[in-house]
Amino acid sequence: MHDTRVAKRYARALFSAATAGDMVGAVESDLNTIVAALNSDPRLATFMIAPQSSRDAKHALLTSAFGDRATALTLQILRVMLNKGRESEITAVRDEFVVLRREMEGVILAVITSAGPLDEGQQIAIQSKLTQKLNKKVETEFRVDPFLIGGVRVAYGDYVLDGSVRGTLNSMRERLRHDVLIQP
């Protein structure tokens, strides 16, 4: 159970410190590494979150696993979170940190979903077009969803550009329903 307000507070504090130390990129990289490790190893995640695991053991694991790879600032905020029993908020803190960094840099996140994996050329083409049209730096996150059948769907900000077959079929279905509903 994540507490978004708590995660936002930790993320703001960490982002403020990272900005002051010009370490935003490094800290984000640390957080991504740690979250990836937690996601890839369920035992590690379970150990870190489990309340029966002692705090000292969690500190020892954190130091041994990331002590030589993460910055001191990242380790410090993680230790504070461990002391406060907020280990379950690490992923949420990373997400909020990324949001803050994007806000600061004026970066737009675009989530591109396709029925099958896009090749590199297509990915670059989509990202270039978005960057060109939006006139802002665009970060892309590519996802695969076979449910789309074909085509691609791009979501950024409050907009969704649906070029998928599923989207077209859904649109067709809605139009047909609308047409049959207004028939006498």
Next chain:
Amino acid sequence: MSNTNQKSNMAAPIAIAGLALIGVGFFIHTATKELTETLAQKGIPLDLGMSVSMIGLFMFVFKVVQGYFITPLGNAIDERNSNLEHTFVEAESLRSEMQKMRSDYEAKLAQTEADARSQIQAEVKKAQELRTSIMAEASKNADSLVQRAQDEIASEKAKALTEIRTHVVDLTMQAATKVVGENMDNDRNRRLVQEFIDTVEVRA
């Protein structure tokens, strides 16, 4: 009453005068004894003293009888008459009061009857109005029920029709999805993506 008092006032002097006449008569009888005997011998039985005494005795006895018998009897008769008059007056008063009460009662009875008639007529009118209102309401409710039933029938019909049409649309779209999915391959997908990249309108 004043007459009776006057009579009472006159009784004592008359009685005293009677007693005096008795004494005077006895004195005259004694003084004229020889004359009386002489007249008796001549065949005239006149005794003036005795006559005067008899008159005095009569006056005295009359007053005594009057004082002890006639006056109380007259008073009793007067009182009786007065009582009777009073009783008659009271009876007359009661009679007139009874007459008045009777008149009042008859007037009240007439008023009550009039009120009752008026109330009955008002209640009858109210009942008729209520009957009319209830009948109108019932008619309105019946019309409303009929209209509602017709609306519900029309609504259910439209709902069923819509469900059928929606179901047909869903079936059509399922079939279309299946056909499109079966005919989708990498080349087509690539073309779709490229077409999207070429034609998409990005809004800031």
